[in-house]
Amino acid sequence: MEYPVHDTQIAPLGRLEVLSRTEAAKLLDSGHGSLHELYRNCSLAVLNTGNELDDAKELLERYSDFDIRIIQRPRGIKLDISNAPATAFVDGRLIVGIQEHLFSVLRDVIYMHEEIRGNPRFDLDESEGITDAVFHILRNASVLRPRTDPKIVVCWGGHSINRQEYEYTKHVGYQLGLRGLDICTGCGPGAMKGPMKGAAIGHAKQRIGKGRYIGFTEPGIIAGESPNPIVNELVILPDVEKRLEAFIRFGHGFVVFPGGAGTAEEIFYVLGVLLNPKNADLPFPLIFTGPKSAEDYFMQIDQFIGEVLGVEAQRRYKIIIDDPVLVAQEIQAGIKTVRDYRKQNRDAYYFDSQLKIEHEMQRPFHPTHDNMRKLKLHLDQPKHTLIANLRRAFSGIVAGNIKDAGIRAIEKHGKFEIYGDEMVMQKMDALLSAFVEQHRMKLTGRYEPCYRIMVEQDE
Known part of the structure; x- marks a missing residue:
């Protein structure tokens, strides 16, 4: 089967407008395992936004002729894109949101390679060095906002969910948006897209013109879960562990929708952190929720956690079934507790540095x-x-x-x-x-x- 493709050249939209000769040379080196291969694959995933495909291997094979090259000019760089998915274009012009994401990819790939890896400033064999690296990646992406009240809700859940569950994630997102809360997800489809879509409507009703829909991803998964069209701030972390740490240090309230193995991974990660005795007194609003049809799903998750990890783990979350308003109210109240705690302890609202994560x-x-x-x-x-x-x-x-x-x-x-x-x-x-x-x-x-x-x- 043939898939329509387009070629284009684009300039940055206020993001990473210049590269050094060394950076550009590394991005142009197309050997296997090269920086260019990483950059190309992440860029292709961004260009695949909106397509129902969760198989990274199939995506890379489907568009095997795709390429993206750096053009160095005295007044700044351009990207030369060939054989890109036609769905990324409207009347031959690249969609603006996708164009922004392409330069987010460039920004994060360059920063990870040039500033993080191999830099003695970041000891990635030590816990503090890893956390410092996560902080600097988020700061370089301009997602850490000082002098703003806590209002980031991290939403986790599956990319493969049924229509009823997807609609429920939108209802929850809508209630969160009505309360002026912003959304951060894994940036893909399904339960990662629904809360953003709902929140966008809630923000519009409240005349909130600068709602934030933040997506955290990593190179291994981005091709299987391409960024959804609502994401307006995209960050690529080096690996899944740093991505998970970014979520829990960046967010203020956490909502888990139905999902599969990836959602289970997120649940066990956050419980592993919360069960550390050093985190016992830290407020951390965590709610599992879904429509009535998902009640058995959450009961099974809860039973597994209780039987394998014990009652202490079960105490770290609430289960709310089929009540988007209550979910939003509980999250809002929990975020207020987070704000009060961090204010009292003189900790930043934008990055939780007190949370202890074992190496x-x-x-x-x-x-x-x-x-x-x-x-x-x-x-x-x-x-x-x-x-x-x-x-x-x-x-x-x-x-x-x-x-x-x-x-x-x-x-x-x-x-x-x-x-x-x-x-x-x-x-x-x-x-x-x-x-x-x-x-x-x-x-x-x-x-x-x-x-x-x-x-x-x-x-």
Whole structure:
């Protein structure tokens, strides 16, 4: 099947208007694994905005002739784009929002490569260095806004949700928008798009002309979850761990909608942070919510958390079913508590520096077959280690479902094998089977699991 494409040249819209000769040369070097390849793939994902495709490998193969090159001029750079998806254009002209996102990609790729990686100023082997890097990436992207009251609501949830659940995310977003709250999501479709769309209507009714719809993504997932058209501030973090840390340090209230393996990854990450005794007294509004039809989904999530992690973990969130107004009211009240606490403790509203995140939660996990096999999900280990490994297991499943490298690894070596003790594996298998049955793993087509659940044998 052929897919229509367009060529164009564009100039920056007030973003990163000049590059050094060294930066431009690195972006033009098109060898495998090069900076150009990373930049090209992220740019293609942005140009794919609005298309229903959650398979990074298929996207890269569908537009294998796509390319984007830097043109150096005395008065600034231009981008030369060839064989881009035609859906990114209107009457032959690139959509303005997509044009902005292309330069956000350029900004973040250059900053990560030139200022973060290999810079002795950021010790990425230490917890403080990782947090410092996350802060500087967000600051460089101009999303940290001093002298503004807390009002960022992070919304998590699946890209593959049914219509009723999607409409519910819009209703919640609408109620949040009516209360002047801004939205931050993983920037993709489904439960990442719905709250932004609803909030935009709420903002319009309240005559809020500068509503913020912020998307945090990372190179591995952006092609599988292209930015939705509502996003007006896009940030690309280096990896999923720094992306997750950015969410919880940047946001003030947190709403979790129904989702699949990626949503489970986010849930276990945030619970792993909140169960750290050093965070026991920090206010952190966290609500799980969905329509009445999603009640069983959340009951199953809650049961899994209770049986595997205990009652203490269950106390860190509220479940609200089919009540968008109550969700917005609870989040608004929770954000007020966050504001009062940070004011009292002289902490910034725009970045939570007091939250303690253990290095084990920050360390990048590469979901190879060997690493997935070594996770060992059993109860006879420190709880923080179990939670970290659960998060990694779900992260690997996400990679096998929608990320280019993960899909290719599954095709080459077969399914990931995930080991643990019998009780944990039974509970995890039941949870994942429910995700598959409810069509939460992929947008279209029949889903073939990329994993095998294995019971660890006693030696």
